[in-house]
Amino acid sequence: MSVNQVSVFLENKPGTLNKMTEVLAKNNVNIRALSLADTKDFGIVRMIVNDVYEATNVLKDANFVATFTPVLVYGISDEAGSLNNLLQKFAEADVNIEYMYAFAGQKNAFMIFRVNDTKKAENLLASKGLKSLSQEEVAGV
């Protein structure tokens, strides 16, 4: 099961990221994980939030360009070597990673991956014994 990430377009200037978090705060949207890709004149915020639909709607109302993107989330134990084991499976399955980021939960760590063909990657990795988390599972950790 892939998870929907919220991707948001931001101008690269002071205050724009804060304007976005203000909208999310006002609407009680909790950010579980966040990563920022930036260029000289613009940036893209990628987030895992507790309520993707609510987050996207309130951002659009506030004149942000926001969209869903399917990503794969895998839980790993929070100890040395576990990311290495996970990535080894990606390599074996010949899955190319466009970008990735992470967040640590109470016990486990969670890795978020953006790949070219989500469905295909998910199946390939499943055949290596990796099970990706569902939206509900991510919201629950």
Added chain:
Amino acid sequence: MEHYFQPEIECAPVEKLREIQNKLLPAQVQHVWDNVPYYRKKMQEKGVEPGDIKSIDDLYKLPFLTKADLKEAYPYGLLALPLEDCVRIQSTSGTTGKRVVAFYTQQDIDIWEECCARAIMMTGGTKKDVCQVSYGYGLFTGGPGLNGGSHKVGCLTIPTSSGNTERQIMFIMDLQATIICCTPSYAAYLGESMKEMGYTSDKIPLKIGIFGAEAWSEEMRRDIEKTLGIKAYDIYGLTEISGPGVSCECSEQNGMHIQEDHFYPEIINPETGEVLPEGQIGELVFTCLDKKAFPLLRYRTRDICSLHREKCSCGRTLIKMTRLKGRTDDMLIIRGVNVFPSQIETVLLKNGYAANYQIIVDRVNHTDTFDINVEMTPDMFTDNVGEIQARKKILENGLHSMLGIKAKISLVAPKSITRSEGKAVRVIDKRKI
């Protein structure tokens, strides 16, 4: 010492100039009436016949021609001679159906080149000079006009055309060029480049700069004069009327003498069309007095300036026009190239963006900067940085090929562009000229 190309005209008593104009105008009106049905119809609508135009005093009776007329009559509607009598066309840089195509007989070209020759000599040029023409050659009138003028004066002419700065500098230094003709912003760029290469003004052989095709400030003039060690002169012209050399500055560097024995100037109130008295600021209107193939009568240039006839220390009696105060429509001239906001809109829509954009023009180190802010749309957004940049690059290339100059694109947030009364503010021109 002053030099003149045609002193009998340039320094003629005002009465003699008026006599020439009075003789040429009625014949020209008859020529247009007989050969240009488009203009004849305009005259008929106004109830004017050639017989009503006996002298310059009757000029106000004639209808105006505008850029819209040129568009409507494109390409042959304002042509007054059979094509077999024409030998050349020149054209403006407009690219969205706004292109102007002007026709010339050999005599028209001779007149135009004589005007350029007068211009070169007004600035102090003589046959002893080496004249480098760094305006573009081709459809643009800048190169061909000054090239012809330079030949007529008898200068050794270096037809470098525009671009390739290193080669420009090589010719200036190796062939000891004394006159350079180009746009003022290119002259500034050339000056900076030469400075970087270690050429101080005392080592640069140039004496005279003849700069036109875009508006520039007095401050910029002084800067260019200092870096290149020259005297810089303003030259004016437009393809519709002939090309560069319609007017040019003399040694006074204070207003441009108009070749009024060929091109009769008027200043009008752009709102009412009423002719304004000498000294008042308004829209410049030209009537071609003796051009035969493409003889525009009362053509509204949309350039804003005023006319002055005062005794000039150079000895010329030709009336002077002030530097341009601006244009009456939305066209921008950026680095000497005509840019219409509508062209940018076309490219944006073609590439999937919305027509929400803002043009910001400024001048840094005497060179125009050209930035366009484009609002991001849901359709053009993805979570992939590389993809967004690739789309932006396609847009930049599309704009470059449409406009002929490069713009710097910045993607901005939706609805972030200032809107006044519901409409976006399209152009911010910060240039102080």
